[in-house]
Amino acid sequence: AQSVTQLDSQVPVFEEAPVELRCNYSSSVSVYLFWYVQYPNQGLQLLLKYLSGSTLVKGINGFEAEFNKSQTSFHLRKPSVHISDTAEYFCAVSDPRGEQLIFGAGTRLAVHP
Amino acid sequence: GAVVSQHPSWVICKSGTSVKIECRSLDFQATTMFWYRQFPKQSLMLMATSNEGSKATYEQGVEKDKFLINHASLTLSTLTVTSAHPEDSSFYICSAIRGTGLQETQYFGPGTRLLVL
Numbered sequence: 698a699q700s701v702t703q704l705d706s707q708v709p710v711f712e713e714a715p716v717e718l719r720c721n722y723s724s725s726v727s728v729y730l731f732w733y734v735q736y737p738n739q740g741l742q743l744l745l746k747y748l749s750g751s752t753l754v755k756g757i758n759g760f761e762a763e764f765n766k767s768q769t770s771f772h773l774r775k776p777s778v779h780i781s782d783t784a785e786y787f788c789a790v791s792d793p794r795g796e797q798l799i800f801g802a803g804t805r806l807a808v809h810p
Numbered sequence: 811g812a813v814v815s816q817h818p819s820w821v822i823c824k825s826g827t828s829v830k831i832e833c834r835s836l837d838f839q840a841t842t843m844f845w846y847r848q849f850p851k852q853s854l855m856l857m858a859t860s861n862e863g864s865k866a867t868y869e870q871g872v873e874k875d876k877f878l879i880n881h882a883s884l885t886l887s888t889l890t891v892t893s894a895h896p897e898d899s900s901f902y903i904c905s906a907i908r909g910t911g912l913q914e915t916q917y918f919g920p921g922t923r924l925l926v927l
Contacts, residue, residue: 731853733853735916737911740844740846740859740869741844741854741905743853743854746853785916787916791848798848798854798903803915
């Protein structure tokens with residue numbers, strides 16, 4: 698069975714500061730990893746995904762994430778956040794067959810001026 | 811914690827038949843629910859936003875007449891795949907929104923795998 702843990706339910710940060718949103722997973726098989734963002738009253742949007750290859754994945758809006766197999770982590774980072782990055786961020790893991798998609802509980806990022 | 815269920819979790823059907831998938835918020839009321847589908851190695855694709863008491867809002871490229879969504883109560887939204895074809899085989903997942911504004915939290919269902927033969 699797979700599971701996803703997002704360690705922080707809320708992350709407050711000032712504008713232009715760096716941010717890291719943490720995600721750890723557990724799985725007995727290889728996985729695909731995703732980060733999604735959700736703005737109020739909207740559906741999920743894909744930020745980035747890791748399927749294979751380079752462990753550093755770059756996504757939209759200046760976000761990137763690094764897959765660390767030994768630590769079973771897939772933390773999301775941005776070197777300088779904007780007010781518009783205020784949203785909820787979800788980490789998700791899928792098995793390669795696409796049989797299941799498991800979400801973390803989400804991290805609410807609040808960017809303050 | 812809040813729970814969202816989906817039924818069935820697995821369904822196999824013949825081409826041309828219709829399949830109904832239920833999404834229920836078990837211990838809270840959800841004015842808004844989302845329906846997604848996922849193909850292997852792909853990310854989730856938002857299909858539609860389901861609002862209780864009103865017509866669903868479909869994303870561009872999603873056929874309204876093929877994917878019928880009904881959100882008849884604050885705890886139930888249904889997705890009906892009409893005249894299903896093999897290319898509709900996919901993993902369908904719903905989510906329900908609990909609360910509003912800063913208290914808004916999204917909960918995901920476990921998903922429904924549809925296989926159309």
